Amino acid sequence: MTASLIIQVAIGGLLMGLIYALVAAGLSLIFGLMNIVNFAHGELLMVAMYAALLLHDHLHVGLLLQLPIVAALLFGVGVAIYRGLISRALGVRFNSGMVQIFITFGLSIFLVGLAQFMFGSDFRTLNDGAISTATVAWGQIVLPVSQIAAGGVCLLAFAALALISRTEFGRALEATREDRDAVALIGIDRDHIFSLGWGIGAATVGIAGVMLASFYYIAPSVGTSFAVIAYITVALGGFGSLLGALVAGLVVGLVEALTALFIDPSLKEIGIFALYVLVLMVRPRGLFGRQ
Amino acid sequence: MTGLSPEPLLHVSHLTAAYRGLRVLHGIDIEVAAGEIVAVMGANGAGKSTLLRAIAGQMPTGGAIRFAGTDLADLPAHRINRLGAVLVPEGRRLFGGLSVEDNLRLGAYARRGPDRFKPLDLVFELFPRLQERLKQRAETLSGGEQQMLAIGRALMTNPRLLMLDEPSQGIMPRLVDDIMDAVQRIRGLGVTILIVEQRLVETLSIADRAYVLQTGRVVMAGPAATIAANADVRRAYLGM
Ligand SMILES: Nc1ncnc2c1ncn2[C@@H]1O[C@H](COP(=O)(O)OP(=O)(O)O)[C@@H](O)[C@H]1O
Numbered sequence A: 001m002t003a004s005l006i007i008q009v010a011i012g013g014l015l016m017g018l019i020y021a022l023v024a025a026g027l028s029l030i031f032g033l034m035n036i037v038n039f040a041h042g043e044l045l046m047v048a049m050y051a052a053l054l055l056h057d058h059l060h061v062g063l064l065l066q067l068p069i070v071a072a073l074l075f076g077v078g079v080a081i082y083r084g085l086i087s088r089a090l091g092v093r094f095n096s097g098m099v100q101i102f103i104t105f106g107l108s109i110f111l112v113g114l115a116q117f118m119f120g121s122d123f124r125t126l127n128d129g130a131i132s133t134a135t136v137a138w139g140q141i142v143l144p145v146s147q148i149a150a151g152g153v154c155l156l157a158f159a160a161l162a163l164i165s166r167t168e169f170g171r172a173l174e175a176t177r178e179d180r181d182a183v184a185l186i187g188i189d190r191d192h193i194f195s196l197g198w199g200i201g202a203a204t205v206g207i208a209g210v211m212l213a214s215f216y217y218i219a220p221s222v223g224t225s226f227a228v229i230a231y232i233t234v235a236l237g238g239f240g241s242l243l244g245a246l247v248a249g250l251v252v253g254l255v256e257a258l259t260a261l262f263i264d265p266s267l268k269e270i271g272i273f274a275l276y277v278l279v280l281m282v283r284p285r286g287l288f289g290r291q
Numbered sequence B: 001m002t003g004l005s006p007e008p009l010l011h012v013s014h015l016t017a018a019y020r021g022l023r024v025l026h027g028i029d030i031e032v033a034a035g036e037i038v039a040v041m042g043a044n045g046a047g048k049s050t051l052l053r054a055i056a057g058q059m060p061t062g063g064a065i066r067f068a069g070t071d072l073a074d075l076p077a078h079r080i081n082r083l084g085a086v087l088v089p090e091g092r093r094l095f096g097g098l099s100v101e102d103n104l105r106l107g108a109y110a111r112r113g114p115d116r117f118k119p120l121d122l123v124f125e126l127f128p129r130l131q132e133r134l135k136q137r138a139e140t141l142s143g144g145e146q147q148m149l150a151i152g153r154a155l156m157t158n159p160r161l162l163m164l165d166e167p168s169q170g171i172m173p174r175l176v177d178d179i180m181d182a183v184q185r186i187r188g189l190g191v192t193i194l195i196v197e198q199r200l201v202e203t204l205s206i207a208d209r210a211y212v213l214q215t216g217r218v219v220m221a222g223p224a225a226t227i228a229a230n231a232d233v234r235r236a237y238l239g240m
């Protein structure tokens, strides 16, 4: 095993980690805002990937244009999920917590079924010509361009999220997170803030999905493993923390890649779970979590 | 009821309210004319906070509430706030993790127009301490400063009716006068005040009229001076 192979695998892991981080950021944003775990989060990623595939195959839309279109589409999906399902679950009188869990769980099952019905369960790939196959080499280290681009776009998305949190809307989001009943005292409609939160959370996953689709397989079940990793990433980084999601995503990506390299590719999840258990024991609120 | 101007700013009639089916307001009638300071007094548990919460749309009610010509029944709380009926609640409900400045500016979030941050000048004039603590997290303020911030945040919404629920609660006696002073100055700017207080003397000295609540009913109403002079009220509040 050469040093350049280790470096190459580590960088590849970090690039994948940026995707994990962005998926986790969307999940964390919604959880931080409302204390609701979106169990359909992985399926939103899957929807975004199929949307990118359809745009590419049927309308010949390139990657750069897929990004805003899919982000806008997922934003709408997020708002619709809040307005159509979550806000109703919040109004339920009995066992509202259970209803919230099962409503997104049910949604995830529905979306997987819908994708199977529409596209079958075959693995598909989005072959975007040069971008999909190009590589850059630096000495013996070879990396695919598509993954480097994905990492870059994820970082930009993080920068955008950080900017949003500094705007007046970001402050309103934070205020609603702190005390959802008090915002009405200053005329803020919390449903409005919640639906925008879901919209932004879903759009975030949309961006991750487009970039992932440029080099990863696409299948109805593809969201599941990403969702599990996202839950671990959020717990590791600290619930509701943007910086936490970024750092934790990178850590998870690195640990996964190095476990695969040094131990066995089929055991790569073991490394992540071991890390998760370690964090739960040593620092239960996660790396950057609030008390 | 005293004869007020044709249509009062706030007209509450036969108001009822309940917590989980247990009724705590049993048909309350209250009027507040534009420009008045009206006090609501009463022992703990009389229903004062519930009355303000009901007007602010924070709980389901029976009866009728008219504000500035609009029927408030069935309006969500944020809409009532945008109409100008603004509550500074018990416990203040500041956004503790946000800065003083963020709390104030959020008060204007739901308002539109280029002038929406203009009340900031007024808030700083009333409460210069807030200006000195702009970057401080709200939860690090003293009780008195938190109350000032809560009133300041409410002023940022540009209210027509300011409802204050025990603004003197949990603050140093020295600051109580400052708060009462500020309330009078706010009224001087044309904001109508409905204030709930336990402090009889200070409150009735700034109020025009007062209502006394007892177990969810109005048991006395009249000019503040009359209420202040009433032997029963003095006995109940001051033990005299
Ligand atoms: N959240 C609540 N749930 C149930 N009962 C409540 C609640 N808040 C107040 N009450 C009851 O309603 C009555 C009126 O309370 P409140 O309006 O807070 O009185 P006051 O403000 O005059 O002290 C009291 O009997 C109180 O116990």
Ligand SMILES: [Mg+2]
Pocket: B048, B049, B050, B090, B166
């Ligand atoms: Mg009270």
